[in-house]
Amino acid sequence: MTRLLWILLRFSLCAWIGAATLFVVTGIRVVTSDLFEPVTKNQLAELRFPAYYLFGFVLVGTGTGAAGLLSVRRSASQKRLRIVLTLCLTTLAIMLVDYLWIYSPLADLMSQPDARNLPEFAKYHTWSKWINVASLSTCLLAAMMTLVDGNNSTENHND
Numbered sequence: 001m002t003r004l005l006w007i008l009l010r011f012s013l014c015a016w017i018g019a020a021t022l023f024v025v026t027g028i029r030v031v032t033s034d035l036f037e038p039v040t041k042n043q044l045a046e047l048r049f050p051a052y053y054l055f056g057f058v059l060v061g062t063g064t065g066a067a068g069l070l071s072v073r074r075s076a077s078q079k080r081l082r083i084v085l086t087l088c089l090t091t092l093a094i095m096l097v098d099y100l101w102i103y104s105p106l107a108d109l110m111s112q113p114d115a116r117n118l119p120e121f122a123k124y125h126t127w128s129k130w131i132n133v134a135s136l137s138t139c140l141l142a143a144m145m146t147l148v149d150g151n152n153s154t155e156n157h158n159d
Contacts, residue, residue, distance in 0.1 A: 087142035
């Protein structure tokens, strides 16, 4: 059971970093492309962002659950696991703030054809970039901590 939780923890955090990075790269390519009109760019964002948040909450939530279960077990890496758990909870909190107070108002603006010309759009978009950098950085740190000294994290586990 312990090994499975470690696999789940490492996979879910690393998968979220990879998925979010791919999302950002493809999103930038769409937004900067001359192939799409601004209205189409808004529609594409409206289609893609709900999946972004769903994947993020599921993957980071899974990692948080695994870290929580592992941190209550007696192991050589208990202190590190508590730090990872704290980082995961921080990541989830940042993501929740982003979703409720930044993404949601931004999504409402996106329904307007001229959204990209509104000052509120620029404000929310800038906030969105910075809060996502904070969220992904916190998650990346947690993921890296799960990968360091991996031999000690699976020792003495007979279950």
